[in-house]
Amino acid sequence: MIVDQRTYTIQIGLVRDFLALYAAEGLPVQSEHLGPPLGYYTTEVGEVNEVVHLWQYTDMADRERRRAALEADPRWLAYRRKAGAAGQVLRQRNAILRAVDFKALVPARPA
Template sequence: MIVDHRTYIIRTGLMRDFLALYAAEGLAVQTEHLGTPLGYYTTEVGELNQVVHLWAYTDMADRQRRRAALEADPRWLAYRRKAAAAGQVLRQSNAILQQVDFTAFASKP
């Protein structure tokens, strides 16, 4: 399993607007293609105005297939255009996390 860890930095004062637009127009279509996220969070302590979400995939091929379907969906494209025009996101970062297989480190008798 891999996890797609995405962090968005939202302009100060626009978090509520960002989340409202996503809830109204992005969430349903995104979960239709990607499944339910492992988590969708906002920060309370530390660097504020962050949205962090985590998506699980079997492997990179699974991620590529599901994200390609999302990017081909006109509803998602319309949401992304609206979100971009709103100018709520300052920047985004992305990391692919790979699950550790601890059996590879187990002692052998």
Template sequence: MIIDHRTYEIKAGCLPKFLELYGTHGYPVQLKHLGQPVGYYVSGDIGALNQVVHLWQYESLADREAKRGRMQADPDWQAYLAKSAEAGYTVRQENKILRAAPFWQPK
């Protein structure tokens, strides 16, 4: 099992607009192809600001590639990406693949 950990930095003042756009047009498509995320969070007023962090679980890198490939081929996802690019809310994106430590077993 792996976790795809994604962090997006959003332009100051644009977080509510980003969340509205994503929640309406992006999230439903991701749910369709990726299933429920492990978590979806926004940063508070301590530490780095204007960040969105989401975590997605996959059985393997091959599972991730297959699911994300189907999502990328979905016209609704492509429409969301175009709207997101046009809005220009995202400043930076970071992606990590996490694996469980050998002594910890997820539920």
């Protein structure tokens, strides 16, 4: 399993507007292709005005297949154009996280 972590820095005072547009037009089509997000958060302490969301995939091939379908959907492209024109996002960071298999790291104990 992998998790795609996406962090957006939003202009001060526009987080609510960003989330409202996404809830109305982005989330429904994105969830149709990617499944529901593993998590969707806003920051309260530290780097504020950030939106962080997590998407779970079986592997990179699964991610590539589902994201390609999303990027080919005209509804998603229309949402992205509208969101881009709103100018709310200042920065985007992405990370692919792999689950740690602790069982593989701990040597078996003799019986």
